[in-house]
Amino acid sequence: MSEGHDFSLRITPAGAGVDQAEVEELALQLRRDLLASGIPGVRRAVEGPAPDGTRSAELVSAGIGFVLTGLSTAASVAQIADYVQRWREAHPRRRRVEVSVEADATPGGARASGTAGRRRALLVANAAYQDPGLSRLRSPVADVRALADVLGEPGIGGFDVETLTDAGESVLRRRVAALFADRQPDDVLLLHFSCHGLKDQRGRLYLAAADTELGSLAATGLTASFVSEQMSESVSRSVLLILDCCYSGAFARDTSVRADRAVHLGDEFRGGGSGRTVLTASSATEYAFEGGQLTSYGAQPSVFTEALVHGLRTGDADLDHDGEITVDELFDYVARRVREAGVGQVPRKWSFETTGALVVARSVRPATLPEVIRADLGSDRPVLRLEAVRALAELLAGGHEGYRRAAREALGRLRDDDDSTQVRGAAAAALGSAAPPRLPPPAVPPPATPATETPMVEAPGVETPAIEPPGVERPAIETPGVETPGVAAPETESPQVEAAPAPPPGSVSVPLVKRRRVVVVGAIGLAVAVAATIGIVSALPRQQQTAESGSDRPGFGAALGTVTLSYDGSIQSAELSPDGRWVVTLDPPVDEAAAQVARLWDTSTGQRVMTFETDDGVVFSPDGSAVAGVAFEGKREVTTVNGEPLAVFKEGATTVSLRDTARGHFIARFTGYEGSAAVAFSPDGKTVATASTLAAGKPFNAPIHVWDAATGKALATLAGHSNGIQSMGFSHDGKVLVTGAAGGVTKVWDVAGGTSSATLRNAWFPVWISPDGKTLAITLPGDKGGFELRRSPDGKRVASITKAGSFAGFTPDSKAYATASKRTVRLFDLRTRKVRAMLTGPVQGDLVFSPDGKLIATLTEEGEPALFDAANGQGLIPLTGHTGKVTDLAFAADGRTLFTTGTDKTVRKWNVER
Structure with a gap:
């Protein structure tokens, strides 16, 4: 078969009961995996909307077509069919679709075809x-x-x-x-x-x-x-x-x-x-x-x-x-x-x-590269390692799946770690990616310690939290003498934006997306950089089932059990459901433009429930019965902005997929979002809010949609924002929703009535709402630092707090709030705004309160979980046992058990009953 011949794939249902949404999902999975396997291009065979009068059943029957382009002379119908067959057999759900393979016309005019059989x-x-x-x-x-x-x-x-x-x-x-x-x-x-x-x-x-x-x-x-x-x-x-x-x-x-x-x-x-x-x-x-x-x-x-x-x-x-x-x-x-x-x-x-x-x-064992390639890879001579790159590129373009996987891994190591710029560049070119820069990070001087703070003295091997006596008020708090509600500016007023460098001359004005960050080139040539803050500490009690019962429990901080996930790949991060029953792991992305592979696991057995792709992590419902993922569907490329590789998403849109965690089935799909999508569940899990996150220099209509989480039925549309939504949160009773948009506009919504009770200007994201729904915490502009406390639902300002660090969450009883700064966490009484407790130590990451608010779980700088007493700030005990980075923590609803998970592919349970 001559070089340049394309292949066509058609994905159709394998039997009854397979709907269009599932065919679409599996088709996108196959496209992603084909690209990851080294195929240069995979594009949709038919673009545009369905013909008028076409029924869903007809669309399913006709199937979904893709065209594979740019394959080498080593490719053949049999090789592509073999790959697709293995892809189908790798997971039971994939067997619900059939995939046919067809090649372009041969020199004789005939068409070679085959089917990825069962x-x-x-x-x-x-x-x-x-x-x-x-x-x-x-x-x-x-x-x-x-x-x-x-x-x-x-x-x-x-x-x-x-x-x-x-x-x-x-x-x-x-x-x-x-x-x-x-x-x-x-x-x-x-x-x-x-x-x-x-x-x-x-x-x-x-x-x-x-x-x-x-x-x-x-x-x-x-x-x-x-x-x-x-x-x-x-x-x-x-x-x-x-x-x-x-x-x-x-x-x-x-x-x-x-x-x-x-x-x-x-x-x-x-x-x-x-x-x-x-x-x-x-x-x-x-x-x-x-x-x-x-x-x-x-x-x-x-x-x-x-x-x-x-x-x-x-x-x-x-x-x-x-x-x-x-x-x-x-x-x-x-x-x-x-x-x-x-x-x-x-x-x-x-x-x-x-x-x-x-x-x-x-084979369960990875392929072993030929000896001559391994010898060249181990050489200290760059010229021989370059020869190895050329040989690996040939294997990557070949039809043998085992060698392709091994070649891709070896090229990835060369691209990321080789000390030769030429070798790194050649490996990156073979992979179709950019070689990462190897410049040392600039030296950052340590922050100056305020004269009013006493430096913490650490004994070797012993962490002793510093305790600040109650009543000592260090942060600057500005309390208005007269409560004045925020007045909304006319809707025609352009929102405040942060200017980013303009795109290079001749570039196309399209969204630039990096993981967990959105960069957009607006119609007038301005760019807005928006940091999507992740991991807001929720003070809402997590709706978890009791993990343990009976009185024969180990001592405080003791391990109650460990489940290992049955997966031989690598994990970049993992997130627990609020009930600890499920965990989603995220693989490292193949490149800047690629979506991450998300895998949902049953934490009681360590077995995988489903695999899907996401561009912005996942969001669980409070009871853990559903999980939402956000993924862009369209053309992806990688570009460079200010020397940093970023993804370009164009000719497509973002979809929010809501899935049942127990079986992995679709509940609903919400489409048409620009940029990424913000997702928030109500505390009872019955409703879900979604919105576009696109941050633009030119105002646009950015409504929040509220859906029935069980059926996907539209319940309300909250209109009024004119820029992408960056932060959302419900009150504990689900009646109030607070949203923070790019441009520093925050709105407080009456969900049932579909109206905004307050519009706050120069109020930046992220935003928080206390569990009782009576208090808001809103981030101040970056040049001021700190945050504001406002009353809900009218938005009246209660206090402006600076020099206390960043806001870190409300306590479950809504009577206090936490701040974090310079290895120091403070708890303030909400009414008096006096320090109630302070803990000082090697703490990083988010704070998670126990349901009764008496314990704080967080991570140390070494990535290990640790517990603190929220009443006095005393450190209690580190929880040792994880061999990788811990990425999430969750308390059971009764507060007796703590769940932790991380990159070591384990989910662990700890006794935290005192």
Whole structure:
């Protein structure tokens, strides 16, 4: 196939019950993964709205098309189809869609096409027999269960597995026929028998069913010729038959055995079909007659099937270390293991008209790069490492998935860590990304300590919090003598913006998005840089279920349990649901423009529920029953602004997807947002608010939409903002919503009435609302620092507070608030605004209050969780055990248990009951 030929993919439902939203989601997942695999371009085949009169059912049936562009000469239909097939089998939900693959016209004018087929396996275990002349076998059932587990593992075999145990002849006949019927050419079919093998006087082979009679083999046994005929009539080009049974034998009592005891399997299964391989445990294992009864020499566990399972499970059968286990590698590995066991068996293999390698499974071990490349990578000479880059680029463009993954990882390490600018640049070019700068960070002088503060003295190895006596007021607090409500300026007034450098000449005015930050070029050429503040400490009691019961609990701060997530990749961050029942992990992004891969896990089992993509983290509902993700759907590129790589999102829009955490199903999708999208759940979890976050130099209509979280039905539209929303929060009763927009405009909303009760100018985000809904905390402009306390819902100013640090949250009882500054956290009485407690220590990250407000959980500078007494600021105890960075903390609703999670792929529970 010549260079430059494109491929077309079409994604369609695999059966009933798959709606358009799910097809769209899976199509986007496939597009993202294809791009990550090294394919240069993947674009939507059909752009624009659906034709008039088109129904949803018709859209689903027609499917979604993508075009793959810029592939190298090494690409082929078979290679793309193999990748897509593996992608489908990697997760059960992906099997709900079919993916067809088609290539552009060949030089002769024909079109080469293929389908990423399914992987089906039928495993038969017959151990018990009605005929007394057939001995009971002890190993088949256990053997088949173990084989079914490894073949059905998405990351290994990826087969849809059906097992039959002690089935009768008629059942076997029907299920074998069903395995081979109505298949596609690229389907991979595997049939495994673990049973007695019998041969009649004419030398014909029969596979024994549970009701097989030795005296009537022709009528009650499953003939090898029937199996061969079904294989021949199937259009599948990849068929694997595995026989773990005895192939020469004896027959009914007093019947002489034919002199030729061997079964000629090459003749039995040759047939007329193509692409079949037969593996057998032995060519001529014999039986002995004892008192006229047929028994095996030994009824021990099958060495043959045990070796199959071990080779697949451990990856040892990947003999060439390329990340894939072919049928030839599997046979060679099993044959060696059987010979080493010394059981007198000689496994056999026959192949008929096979084309290419039949891949049985993916190895759990990553592919090992060729030795010459590894030698060049380890060289201290840049010229040899450059040679390695060229070789890795060829592997990355090739059709072998295992080598592509290994090449991508090696190039990533060179791009990020090599000490040669030339090597880093070459690796980045091969990956299609930008090499990160290696300039040392500028020296930052330590902040001056105010004369009024006493420096903290730390004894080696001992953290002693400094306690500030109540009544000492250090922050500057300006309390107005007359309460004056904020007066809204006319809507025609342009909002205040922060100017960013103009884009380079000739650039296109499109949104520039970096993770957790939005940069927008407006219509008049101005740019606004908006820092999307993450991790506002919520003082609302988390709606968690009681994690532990009973009185026999370990001591305070003791570990109650650890669950490890079953994932072999790396994790950049993780976020717990408020009830601690679920956790979402985020993979490191492939590049600046790529969305992050988010994985939802069940923390009780460590099993993955679903995988999706997000551009701005996730938001859980308070009860943990739903999770919202925000992702851009459209064209993504990477550009450089002020020497920093940023993503360019254009020709698309942002979608908020609401999913059920228990099953991973869609609840609703909210589309049409500009920039990113802000999401906030009401404390009862019944409603969800969404809004665009696009920060622009020119005013635009930026409404807040309120939805029913259970159905996705629109409940209200709150109109009045003229710039992107950066911060939102509900009162505890859900009646009040406070929103902070770019340009320093904050609004207080009556949710039920859909009206704004206050509009505050020069009131910057983030904004907070106390749990009782009576007090707002609003950030002051950057040049002033500090924050304002205002009354809700009328917005009247109560106090302006500076020199106290940043606002860090209200206590659950709404009687106090916290501030954070210079390794110091202070708690202030809300009424008197006097310091109630102060803790000083190596604290960083967000504060999380226990439901009763008596404990504070936070992170130390070393990234470990720690607890403090909120009454006096005394540090209580560090919680040790995590081996990676801790990224989230959550108290149970009863306050007796603390959940923590982090990059070490664990979720841990701690006793915090005093």
